[in-house]
Amino acid sequence: MAVSPLAPVRGAGEFFAFSLDVLRGLFKRPFQGAEFIQQAWFIASVTILPTALVSIPFGAVLALQIGNLTKQIGAQSFTGAVAVLGVVREASPIVTALLIAGAGGSAICADLGSRKIRDEIDAMEVLGISPIARLVVPRVLATMLVAFFLNGLVAVVGVMGGYFFNVVLQGGTPGAYLASFTALAQLPDLYVGQLKAVIFGMIAALVASYKGLNAQGGPKGVGDAVNQSVVISFMLLFLVNFIITAVYFQVVPQKGG
Amino acid sequence: MGVEIKVENLTKRFGKQTIWENVSLTLPAGEISVLLGPSGTGKSVFLKTLIGLLKPENGSIVIDGKDITKIREKELYQIRKLFGVLFQDGALFGSQNLYDNIAFPLREHTKKSEKEIRDIVTEKLEITGLSGTEKKLPGEISGGMRKRAGLARALVLDPEILLFDEPDSGLDPVRTAYLNQLIVDLNAQIKATILIVTHDINTARTVPDNIGLLYRRHLAMFGPREMLLSSNEPVVRQFLNAQREGPIGMAEEKDAGELESEKGKELGVLPPIPLQLETSDGRPRATQRPPGSWLRENGIVPPEGSFPGLDLDFGGKGDGSGAPVGHGGDPEGELDGGPATTTSLESPVRVVDAPSRLRAGSRRPSSRPGRPPRGEG
Numbered sequence: 001m002a003v004s005p006l007a008p009v010r011g012a013g014e015f016f017a018f019s020l021d022v023l024r025g026l027f028k029r030p031f032q033g034a035e036f037i038q039q040a041w042f043i044a045s046v047t048i049l050p051t052a053l054v055s056i057p058f059g060a061v062l063a064l065q066i067g068n069l070t071k072q073i074g075a076q077s078f079t080g081a082v083a084v085l086g087v088v089r090e091a092s093p094i095v096t097a098l099l100i101a102g103a104g105g106s107a108i109c110a111d112l113g114s115r116k117i118r119d120e121i122d123a124m125e126v127l128g129i130s131p132i133a134r135l136v137v138p139r140v141l142a143t144m145l146v147a148f149f150l151n152g153l154v155a156v157v158g159v160m161g162g163y164f165f166n167v168v169l170q171g172g173t174p175g176a177y178l179a180s181f182t183a184l185a186q187l188p189d190l191y192v193g194q195l196k197a198v199i200f201g202m203i204a205a206l207v208a209s210y211k212g213l214n215a216q217g218g219p220k221g222v223g224d225a226v227n228q229s230v231v232i233s234f235m236l237l238f239l240v241n242f243i244i245t246a247v248y249f250q251v252v253p254q255k256g257g
Numbered sequence: 258m259g260v261e262i263k264v265e266n267l268t269k270r271f272g273k274q275t276i277w278e279n280v281s282l283t284l285p286a287g288e289i290s291v292l293l294g295p296s297g298t299g300k301s302v303f304l305k306t307l308i309g310l311l312k313p314e315n316g317s318i319v320i321d322g323k324d325i326t327k328i329r330e331k332e333l334y335q336i337r338k339l340f341g342v343l344f345q346d347g348a349l350f351g352s353q354n355l356y357d358n359i360a361f362p363l364r365e366h367t368k369k370s371e372k373e374i375r376d377i378v379t380e381k382l383e384i385t386g387l388s389g390t391e392k393k394l395p396g397e398i399s400g401g402m403r404k405r406a407g408l409a410r411a412l413v414l415d416p417e418i419l420l421f422d423e424p425d426s427g428l429d430p431v432r433t434a435y436l437n438q439l440i441v442d443l444n445a446q447i448k449a450t451i452l453i454v455t456h457d458i459n460t461a462r463t464v465p466d467n468i469g470l471l472y473r474r475h476l477a478m479f480g481p482r483e484m485l486l487s488s489n490e491p492v493v494r495q496f497l498n499a500q501r502e503g504p505i506g507m508a509e510e511k512d513a514g515e516l517e518s519e520k521g522k523e524l525g526v527l528p529p530i531p532l533q534l535e536t537s538d539g540r541p542r543a544t545q546r547p548p549g550s551w552l553r554e555n556g557i558v559p560p561e562g563s564f565p566g567l568d569l570d571f572g573g574k575g576d577g578s579g580a581p582v583g584h585g586g587d588p589e590g591e592l593d594g595g596p597a598t599t600t601s602l603e604s605p606v607r608v609v610d611a612p613s614r615l616r617a618g619s620r621r622p623s624s625r626p627g628r629p630p631r632g633e634g
Contacts, residue, residue, distance in 0.1 A: 114351075118348060118351065119344040122305070122344065122348065123342065123350075123407075125308075125310060125334075126308050126337055126340055126342045127362045127365070127366075128366060129334075130334065
């Protein structure tokens with residue numbers, strides 16, 4: 001393909017067209033149930049442990065930072081509130097997204113990419129089976145499902161970690177920790193966190209599948225595709241995260257404001 | 258019965274690079290054709306274009322009355338069920354064992370019970386000599402077995418068209434001979450239209466009914482086996498006889514100086530035309546023609562020693578003077594005017610008439626010796 005100034009635009013356009021194809025594929029029968037369950041299990045198995053291991057120190061760091069800050073400005077009683085809000089609204093969807101894109105997305109991209117260069121994808125199309133319906137749709141759905149539950153896991157682990165650090169190590173009181181966050185936190189915080197995680201999962205899986213199915217140039221091409229897929233999905237995730245957060249604060253009225 | 262594939266003025270480019278242009282040929286229904294060409298002339302690209310995996314820049318491919326370059330994706334997936342394709346490395350699904358690989362198209366496309374599927378898969382495994390390897394993963398078997406398993410998978414949906422992408426690459430001569438025999442037997446059995454993309458000369462000389470040659474971004478010639486094997490056209494002659502003398506060079510085509518230095522060299526006599534490979538049980542294929550029939554129709558004398566074991570009379574044979582045999586290009590006039598029917602002794606009625614089969618070849622402008630042929634204007 002000749003290099004032209006429009007090349008990046010074309011890439012974005014092709015990705016968008018691909019995403020629409022997948023979206024249409026979501027509603028097509030027959031649904032690939034077996035593949036979906038298999039993929040969900042696979043993605044969960046590659047992400048659960050790293051997610052748990054990342055979210056504990058993440059929650060701890062938040063607790064430490066906030067604990068110190070609230071001490072400096074004399075608002076220790078609000079430590080719990082801030083920690084929980086930070087974890088539930090921002091930290092857990094981002095941690096989920098990073099791990100879904102980094103562990104799940106790269107695995108999907110490598111899998112599809114190696115199939116592509118071994119002609120398996122072509123063979124599948126020739127057998128009259130659409131790789132989008134057969135491979136991509138179940139993967140995207142599986143990633144969304146896993147991201148949803150993973151986000152719940154991260155939030156719980158993060159909050160427990162924050163509690164542990166605040167109460168046990170920083171000498172905070174359990175009562176203040178629990179009471180303060182019900183003062184500020186509300187259920188929509190959890191909803192938006194879950195929504196974010198699901199959207200992040202979808203984006204990560206779409207980018208990974210797109211890059212994998214377009215891998216070319218032998219084994220090195222697969223490596224490049226995985227690399228690009230992780231970088232691109234990280235950038236997209238942070239951008240989308242910003243947009244959702246901005247919209248959320250506009251749409252949902254905050255407590256005590 | 259197989260399906261005819263009619264390709265007209267097909268052009269494929271990647272960016273500014275033209276792979277080939279204005280390729281026109283008709284793969285006659287139920288016949289075996291071979292597409293030859295030096296490495297890197299886009300033979301595999303042609304194959305992928307035929308199945309609609311790549312979109313051509315120009316031209317049409319008509320299969321079963323539908324132009325697959327223009328139809329919608331949904332219809333394309335329907336048309337593809339007519340195809341069985343053997344990719345270079347078999348293209349088996351690495352995560353499934355051989356049984357599941359071969360059963361895959363049946364499970365996806367048919368409502369057959371597992372018992373019926375088992376019967377079909379067992380049968381195809383037997384045909385391809387893979388019985389007992391059902392539980393093996395593609396990574397655990399040899400390249401030749403992967404290839405045969407790929408063939409078994411291509412066969413389960415009873416395809417009307419079978420495409421082979423270099424079936425002989427990475428196989429030893431014995432296995433290649435077995436595979437060629439299998440292709441001929443399959444053609445007799447399921448009567449599918451077969452296209453083999455290869456650069457194995459032996460396969461090209463003995464297996465097909467028709468040969469096509471891709472060279473320098475166009476189709477140099479397409480026609481019956483006997484027409485190409487008796488051709489004195491430089492490119493065809495050089496390639497089919499694996500010679501160094503001729504317009505094809507190591508990298509691409511030779512330059513003018515190189516060709517000039519070869520000018521004095523005698524190309525030698527054409528090697529004899531071998532007999533076409535027959536089915537293993539000796540029964541003729543539906544589209545098989547008696548040996549020498551094309552030559553006789555067109556009044557061409559084959560090289561000395563052709564069709565060993567058969568006593569065929571071509572009129573000019575036996576003068577012993579070593580007079581040049583073969584023909585320079587294609588005998589256009591004789592083709593269109595000549596009798597289309599053959600006096601077939603052992604084979605049933607041929608379905609496709611000669612002129613339509615030869616359209617691709619006869620449209621090619623005649624080329625003078627020493628100059629590589631150009632694409633159709």
